[in-house]
Amino acid sequence: MAAGDVEVNLTTPIAKRGALFDGVDDVLVISDDATVHDIWDGGASLALWIFPLSTGGAGQGRMLEKRHLFYITQEAGGNCNLKLETTWSGNKGIWTTTGRPVTMNAWNRIMLTYNSDNTVNDPIMYVNGTVAPITEDTAPTGTRSSDAGSDWNIGNNPAKSRDFDGTIGDYTVWSRILSVSEVSQDAGNTKITSNLLLHLPLIDDYTDSVGSNNGTNDGSRLGIFENAVAVAISDARTTANDQYIIATGKGGQIISTIIEE
Numbered sequence: 318m319a320a321g322d323v324e325v326n327l328t329t330p331i332a333k334r335g336a337l338f339d340g341v342d343d344v345l346v347i348s349d350d351a352t353v354h355d356i357w358d359g360g361a362s363l364a365l366w367i368f369p370l371s372t373g374g375a376g377q378g379r380m381l382e383k384r385h386l387f388y389i390t391q392e393a394g395g396n397c398n399l400k401l402e403t404t405w406s407g408n409k410g411i412w413t414t415t416g417r418p419v420t421m422n423a424w425n426r427i428m429l430t431y432n433s434d435n436t437v438n439d440p441i442m443y444v445n446g447t448v449a450p451i452t453e454d455t456a457p458t459g460t461r462s463s464d465a466g467s468d469w470n471i472g473n474n475p476a477k478s479r480d481f482d483g484t485i486g487d488y489t490v491w492s493r494i495l496s497v498s499e500v501s502q503d504a505g506n507t508k509i510t511s512n513l514l515l516h517l518p519l520i521d522d523y524t525d526s527v528g529s530n531n532g533t534n535d536g537s538r539l540g541i542f543e544n545a546v547a548v549a550i551s552d553a554r555t556t557a558n559d560q561y562i563i564a565t566g567k568g569g570q571i572i573s574t575i576i577e578e
Contacts, residue, residue, distance in 0.1 A: 333366055333424055335486025336519045336537040340373055343536030344473035353530055354465045360432035360494040364503055366486040368424050372397050378481035382474045384464035387429060395421050399442050403457060410457030418444040426504045430494040433461045446504030472537060484542040490515040
């Protein structure tokens with residue numbers, strides 16, 4: 318192609334946008350704030366899109382660390398599990414999915430709902446709108462430990478040793494437990510706006526669209542990172558200054574337009 322030429326590529330509707338974490342030392346941090354202290358008290362929900370390339374640092378790539386931990390783990394045969402660890406004054410509460418419901422090298426909509434008001438409460442984990450069976454590895458005892466004073470880490474732990482390897486997008490938190498019907502709607506890209514507590518679209522920047530809990534980025538990159546689209550764009554660029562425009566077609570296809578200098 319000559320300088321100034323425009324190439325238009327049409328793909329099937331499988332690309333999503335998000336923050337790419339390098340699996341080494343990238344992290345996105347939301348500073349500690351009273352509005353996001355102990356969100357699981359009374360019940361809350363967390364949802365995010367993930368495109369995992371591996372299970373990351375020590376096989377525990379973080380989706381959330383704020384005293385309590387939520388991460389992917391136990392990769393085998395192209396799939397992996399989800400694990401939640403909550404800190405209590407006695408034993409930790411630890412739950413793991415069974416059957417490895419998360420698909421590697423593909424987009425998965427992850428939803429976690431949990432109420433920490435009682436030790437007998439179990440979390441519910443969903444993958445693409447479907448409940449994933451879980452095992453209670455350790456039952457919590459005592460009283461729930463507060464996460465006040467701890468930053469909210471996405472994509473890594475504070476020591477940068479539990480890195481997420483892949484892309485995280487549309488990171489959303491509600492201050493209530495979503496119903497099964499709402500979880501299904503969310504997985505189908507219908508926005509649930511009631512009781513939104515935090516929303517990082519991770520499209521153009523790292524800002525919170527519903528409040529002031531903006532993320533501070535250390536290393537991750539925003540863009541389209543689904544393999545087919547990202548590789549096609551990368552291969553078509555001839556200089557670092559080439560630009561591309563992404564649009565959604567009528568049938569949901571992704572149209573990528575490359576403008577060469």
